[in-house]
Amino acid sequence: MLSRLIRQFLFIIVHLIVNILVAVQNVYHRFWVKKRKVFSDEVTKSDIMIIMEHAPKMKNRLKHLVFLADTNHHSISDLARVVIWSLISGVPYVSFYDITGELKQNEEKLFWAIEKNKKGIPGCIKWSNKPDLNGYTYGMNANKIIINIFNYMNGRPQIVNCIKQIAKGEVLCKKKSTEYTTQEFGEALIQTYSLIPDPDLILYTGPLCCSYGLMPWQIRLTEFIQLSLDHSVNIDSYLGALFKYNKCDQRFGK
């Protein structure tokens, strides 16, 4: 009985110490970041310069970036900046995973925030679920970016739906042996998704790394990279994450 009480006491102490260490780290980080520079809510000229300087150094070209968007921690302008930075970096697909379900409701706000930030920046932004509103580009070689917002329904429920459709005979899926191979089932499944590449990189903020049910079929080789511990979204951590992604070495089982 006594030893159990001692163990519980020590357990509380261990967690208290970890909490204090994390708090100290957060305070230090905030103080350090704030002291160095104040990050703007909008994409600044220096953001553009710094990306233009560093993006060409990255050999591993990123095709599809997914940002785990938690509306409790990220503002619409945080998300808009990620789009513009990615446009300048030359990432062709940027998606947001709507963890709380509030981003889809605020899609229009995000649209306007992106438009506001884009002013004067060459490139074309396309929303996958909207007709081309701003298909204009400045110059032939301008970057193009396609934006998607995904939520839980695009994950497991969509796979379930596909199995249902095959079972009902609405989707054809043939198998050569008794069980489907990945290729056979995969061909039927990807018909239910729009044609976009599998995510290469998932950016998340905060201490918890979790997929939250983001499209299970598509994330098999996706790298999970933490943008910041305190949920902040700034140009330094964005470029840092891109550099970290560049160092990742995919071996494809070999």
Next chain:
Amino acid sequence: MSWVKENCVSFFQLFCIKVVKSGRIPQHIAFIMDGNRRFAKKNSVKTSVGHHKGFDKLSETLKWCLDLGVPEVTVYAFSIENFKRSDEEVSALMDLARDKFKRLLDEIDLINEWGVRLHIAGRLSLLPDDLRSLVSQAMLATKHNNILQLNIAYAYTGRDEISRAASHIIDGVQNNELTADDIDENLVSQTLDLGEAELLVRTSGEVRLSDFMLWQVSRTVLYFSDVLWPEFTIWNLLAAIIHFQRHAPPLLPEIENSRSKQEFLDKLENKRWKNLQSLVSY
């Protein structure tokens, strides 16, 4: 080395395990045991030595999990993609598995004493006949143990697992055991080889799932550690569990199956066991 390493926990370590155990313990931990080859390279030894060291670490980890009271552990031992490695390495890995499963069958009384139930998850048809027979025997021999379930993902990928589950469900509908409307997330989850993990630990600094438990990780705490798998220690495991205790999402209530779904799942389970019995003698 044996499957569960004895005497690998000091008194102080056991005390720390007991302290951490006062809080919430993950009911299912998954490990991506990465870094065996890098460990071999770092120490200038053969790749196969690295893999052997990796297995030794698994047996230590099992002991820690038994002491912590973790009821289910899943490890990613061999991916379908790993068949692309050199013939020499693949055959060395198959030999290692043969050796370890033979060993397990030799020391079956000890395994039963520990209460370890073995489950091999993956496309068994891709394995050589003799190895398939050995793993089937191992599963049948430990079928009634219930202290720790050890799932070994072998010739496994998450996409393959989902594809096979889809086949079984569609067969169920075609055989009138289920209706198409019975198909839901919960049914798919229960048709898969592996259950949902609460904590997933990947070693060696890689930060991806590599086609492991894709369906099952939607609420899992993913913990990436820089240490190479053969160098993984009890302290790394305890750190992962403390991280889990700080951030784990709350448990979801279990959903009860309808009668038709339960009957389908029971039939599928029976079919699996019969299939294993037929694989024993090849």
